[in-house]
Amino acid sequence: MKRRDFIAGIGSGAALAACTSATDQQSTTASTERVNWRIVTTWPPNFPGQGTGVNTLARYINELSAGRMTIQVYGAGELIPAYEVFDAVSQGSVEMGHGAAYYWRGKSEATQFFASIPFGMNVHEMNAWMYYGGGVELWREVYEPFNLYPIPAGNTGVQMGGWFNKTIDTLEDLRGLKMRIPGMGGEVLRRAGGTPVNLPISEIFTALQTGSIDATEWVGPYNDLALGLHTAAQYYYYPGWQEPGPTLECMINIDAWNSLPDDLKAIVSVSCQAMSLDVISEFMARNANALEQIRASGTDVREFPREVLSELKRLTYEVINELAAADPLVERVWTSYRDFMMHARGWQLISEQAILETTSL
Numbered sequence: 001m002k003r004r005d006f007i008a009g010i011g012s013g014a015a016l017a018a019c020t021s022a023t024d025q026q027s028t029t030a031s032t033e034r035v036n037w038r039i040v041t042t043w044p045p046n047f048p049g050q051g052t053g054v055n056t057l058a059r060y061i062n063e064l065s066a067g068r069m070t071i072q073v074y075g076a077g078e079l080i081p082a083y084e085v086f087d088a089v090s091q092g093s094v095e096m097g098h099g100a101a102y103y104w105r106g107k108s109e110a111t112q113f114f115a116s117i118p119f120g121m122n123v124h125e126m127n128a129w130m131y132y133g134g135g136v137e138l139w140r141e142v143y144e145p146f147n148l149y150p151i152p153a154g155n156t157g158v159q160m161g162g163w164f165n166k167t168i169d170t171l172e173d174l175r176g177l178k179m180r181i182p183g184m185g186g187e188v189l190r191r192a193g194g195t196p197v198n199l200p201i202s203e204i205f206t207a208l209q210t211g212s213i214d215a216t217e218w219v220g221p222y223n224d225l226a227l228g229l230h231t232a233a234q235y236y237y238y239p240g241w242q243e244p245g246p247t248l249e250c251m252i253n254i255d256a257w258n259s260l261p262d263d264l265k266a267i268v269s270v271s272c273q274a275m276s277l278d279v280i281s282e283f284m285a286r287n288a289n290a291l292e293q294i295r296a297s298g299t300d301v302r303e304f305p306r307e308v309l310s311e312l313k314r315l316t317y318e319v320i321n322e323l324a325a326a327d328p329l330v331e332r333v334w335t336s337y338r339d340f341m342m343h344a345r346g347w348q349l350i351s352e353q354a355i356l357e358t359t360s361l
């Protein structure tokens with residue numbers, strides 16, 4: 001997209017003034033120009049964890065720039081609907097967006113590897129791949145045709161497998177199951193004989209309570225407790241095979257990004273990293289508390305049988321291999337992802353995993 005189209009797309013006078021003035025001093029180090037941007041998110045306003053994380057990001061940028069750069073945060077639906085974030089930032093109607101890359105698999109199947117795939121990498125491995133394994137460079141290559149510059153900005157850590165009203169003892173128990181589970185996890189459930197559905201956050205609880213769905217996954221104890229899911233289902237299964245460590249994203253319109261002076265670029269990048277630490281730390285602390293409350297409420301917290309996980313993993317690889325065979329870009333991203341994961345696992349198993357296993361000693 002040409003720069004003038006982007007400017008035209010911005011529309012608002014204040015944002016236009018900020019962008020045109022910033023253009024004149026590209027690649028300078030510091031300036032006194034003020035930059036006022038908007039960020040649209042895929043989360044409900046002030047949504048605990050993900051949404052409040054974006055508020056934190058905006059605050060870091062404002063404070064580190066001593067007020068030279070301000071970011072106004074809009075939750076889903078406040079300016080545009082959640083699923084229009086990618087297009088709005090791509091077209092330049094707003095400068096920034098926050099979400100998760102697997103929401104955009106309709107744009108390219110390659111996007112979802114930069115958020116999470118079933119049986120994929122956890123938060124530590126994702127961060128290592130992003131920053132030291134070529135992940136972020138690949139991600140920028142995938143988003144570049146859409147005029148977007150992505151930066152990792154948060155991670156929920158491993159999720160929970162979901163809420164069920166019957167036990168899952170074999171793969172057969174998933175047959176005929178209507179479950180809210182989006183993305184590649186949903187496709188895997190479909191191949192196991194289930195019916196995946198996608199629902200907006202606001203409808204998940206009622207759908208489960210009234211039995212219009214049999215099961216749902218959402219995030220983890222902190223977010224799930226807030227939604228009241230423990231009062232609508234008896235069994236809470238782990239692990240979240242479908243989302244082992246979803247990276248959240250800050251996406252920036254490339255023309256807007258290029259208009260920033262170098263110091264503001266650095267401030268935005270570092271603020272995203274700081275936010276990532278903040279979000280994962282908050283999830284670790286709050287999930288631990290929420291899990292205790294969920295257990296105390298009488299919920300039966302259970303592990304999926306290994307045989308079920310093994311079958312779901314086999315189906316996952318079937319899905320990924322089909323996507324990779326159909327699209328050279330998916331093949332490239334998957335190769336990088338898979339190689340890094342296998343490489344990292346050799347170390348993880350004798351470090352983090354080995355220490356966690358001493359818990360029961």
Ligand code: CA
Nearest residue numbers: 159218219243
């Ligand atoms: Ca989820």
